[in-house]
Amino acid sequence: MIERQLTLIMENKPGALARVVGLFHQRGYNIDSLHVDPIEDFTRYKFIEDELNIKFASHEVSRLIIKTTVEDSLMRQILRQINKLIEVIAVSDDESTYLKGILRDENLL
8 A cells, every 4th residue: 555645626616525535535544644625725726627618716626635545456446536527626536637537638737
């Protein structure tokens, strides 16, 4: 098992965080740490706006950082499952980034 860090960009909507945590719980994955901040300056993530052809306002979107310990074989499965959640705009680990179902090479970290 390897310690991994996931970065999620997600909409600020009621219950969004609970759905992400619930996904981990339902599948028996442990969350070692969790950190959430609203994104005030979206400049760093401009490629997301460009790729998805949308414009985000300040505090409309949050960055969620999850540290977890999982086997290599489960990491891609976790990324794909998180990416299916409606509020999740992008999810990334050290190797892959998904933007609303599209696998990208950009890293959100």
